[in-house]
Amino acid sequence: xxxxxxxxxxxxxxxxxxxxxxxxxxxxxxxVVRDLLRGHVTYKELQxxxxxxxxxxxxxxxxxxxxxxxxxxxAYQEHPVRYAYGLTERGxxxxxxxxxxxxxxxxxxxxxxxx
Amino acid sequence: xxxxxxxxxxxxxxxxxxxxxxxxxxxxxxxVVRDLLRGHVTYKELQxxxxxxxxxxxxxxxxxxxxxxxxxxxAYQEHPVRYAYGLTERGxxxxxxxxxxxxxxxxxxxxxxxx
DNA sequence: AGACTAACTTGCACTATGCAAGTGAAGCTC
DNA sequence: GAGCTTCACTTGCATAGTGCAAGTTAGTCT
Numbered sequence: 001x002x003x004x005x006x007x008x009x010x011x012x013x014x015x016x017x018x019x020x021x022x023x024x025x026x027x028x029x030x031x032v033v034r035d036l037l038r039g040h041v042t043y044k045e046l047q048x049x050x051x052x053x054x055x056x057x058x059x060x061x062x063x064x065x066x067x068x069x070x071x072x073x074x075a076y077q078e079h080p081v082r083y084a085y086g087l088t089e090r091g092x093x094x095x096x097x098x099x100x101x102x103x104x105x106x107x108x109x110x111x112x113x114x115x
Numbered sequence: 116x117x118x119x120x121x122x123x124x125x126x127x128x129x130x131x132x133x134x135x136x137x138x139x140x141x142x143x144x145x146x147v148v149r150d151l152l153r154g155h156v157t158y159k160e161l162q163x164x165x166x167x168x169x170x171x172x173x174x175x176x177x178x179x180x181x182x183x184x185x186x187x188x189x190a191y192q193e194h195p196v197r198y199a200y201g202l203t204e205r206g207x208x209x210x211x212x213x214x215x216x217x218x219x220x221x222x223x224x225x226x227x228x229x230x
Numbered sequence: 231a232g233a234c235t236a237a238c239t240t241g242c243a244c245t246a247t248g249c250a251a252g253t254g255a256a257g258c259t260c
Numbered sequence: 261g262a263g264c265t266t267c268a269c270t271t272g273c274a275t276a277g278t279g280c281a282a283g284t285t286a287g288t289c290t
Contacts (some may be wrong), residue, residue: 013165015229016220019147027140034132043237050128054279080287090223098217105131108205112131158268169248194257
């Protein structure tokens with residue numbers, strides 16, 4: 001399944017910042033990516049993350065991230081069927097952005113941690 | 116005027132990513148920061164940016180960014196009074212985040228530019 | 231059968247966003 | 261000095277997104 005980057009191409013402008021923000025520029029998407037980088041794999045694990053993401057938002061973000069080709073979902077067992085979420089290469093590349101955010105936060109918001 | 120980082124401390128968690136996203140984690144804030152880095156100074160210049168930010172949103176974001184100590188506003192002339200917006204040191208440090216976003220966008224969304 | 235878990239979905243109130251139009255202060259034009 | 265223009269916003273309102281609680285479905289456990 002190829003990522004559908006073409007569907008919403010340049011909804012605002014061809015700026016790389018604007019387009020990237022159209023994919024992950026909200027309060028939750030990058031936290032989901034952070035948790036996936038940290039090794040959270042199941043829906044439950046993602047849901048139990050410290051920030052307490054509402055379950056409908058989590059389901060929606062996973063769907064959108066999957067649609068954007070950043071996240072891949074697979075059943076790791078049948079009976080009962082259980083799903084594992086993971087980052088694609090595209091998704092893993094966001095770690096640079098995450099790291100930049102961590103550096104900024106640790107430097108400018110006292111008391112915050114990398115987590 | 117000291118930045119009021121204490122007012123909303125850790126509304127979600129002490130994670131640096133979460134806290135940073137609470138400040139700039141929406142579709143417009145980082146684009147405003149990008150434009151300020153590019154040298155846009157007046158309200159009009161910011162408004163005329165390619166993405167066409169709605170004027171009420173722009174006013175709101177500038178207020179919030181100023182409240183967070185990322186942006187400073189000053190009158191650069193009287194009669195008529197005209198304002199210049201600029202990034203503080205805290206704000207300028209976000210260039211690392213912006214650059215990471217640009218790198219990701221250019222690599223993964225074909226056709227986008229740094230701008 | 232009854233309770234429990236994972237992984238969602240649905241309903242609804244509340245908040246945020248986006249567009250258009252309006253405001254006020256000052257300058258410029260004739 | 262009446263009228264037009266510009267800058268820097270503010271206001272109103274419809275639509276879209278978020279957040280909380282509750283419900284659902286499929287399967288396991290006892």
